[in-house]
Amino acid sequence: MVRYWTIPVVAMLMSAVGAAQTAPPPAIDTARALQEKYDRVRDFTASFTHAYQGGVLKKSLSESGTVEVKKPGRMRWDYSQPEKKLFVSDGHKIYSYVPADKQVIVSSVPPEDQATTGVLFLAGKGNVTRDFTVSYAPGGSDDTWALRLDPKSRQRDYDWLILVVDRRSLQIRELSAADQQGGTSTFRFSNFRENTGVSDARFTFKIPRGVDVIDADSAGR
Secondary structure (H helix, E strand, C coil): CCCCCHHHHHHHHHHHHHHHHHCCCCHHHHHHHHHHHHHHCCEEEEEEEEEEEECCCCEEEEEEEEEEEECCCEEEEEEEECCCEEEEEECCEEEEEEHHHCEEEEEECCCCCCCCCHHHHHHCCCCHHHHEEEEECCCCCCCEEEEEEEECCCCCCCCEEEEEEECCCCCEEEEEEECCCCEEEEEEEEEEEECCCCCHHHHCCCCCCCCEEEEHHHHCC
16 A cells, blocks of 8 residues: 555655755865866956946946966966957056046066956966965856955955856866955856967057056056
8 A cells, every 4th residue: 555645754754865866065176176277277368248247336246258367476467348448468467458537557467476456366366275264155056156256355346256167177167256345246258268479469468659658567666
């Protein structure tokens, strides 16, 4: 004789087993695997969208372009929409150029153990497990993990980071940073390509003629 309560009990047991099988590994283990992967990545290119929301002025903006990164510390962010902007780091200096403003802001790349902006993490500045307290954050999916990174030492330009990474490849899909004015800046990446041999010349910036040059290091003293 079949007892009618058997089916729901079995269903609940199977559901519990399935949940256990899909439970995420400890966040620190995922962070270690991510760091090990990015230690092996020499360079990468990607398309990106950049969205900013909130802050003191409660503003919202959306931009897009392409990014090229080559370790150690070299980056090139080409913004194409809605306004052309260029940010280049040669590993020593960071050049911020907005053609419409006719000025270039020059600042120093921070020391090796500091990632004073979220995007510098992508260029090999900072270490996930050494420099951050790691936990899971909302925003993951069946294909991704969302990791919240709280810096162990106070950072000038952000309070915390969230990395959304592909579960299989551990490629970074999103990088979000919360600033001290209450705003959130989110980069979403697509067309990700790793270790393609990006040329060093892509990270050389020549000061255009007729622009003002501002030394951010001197201005901050």
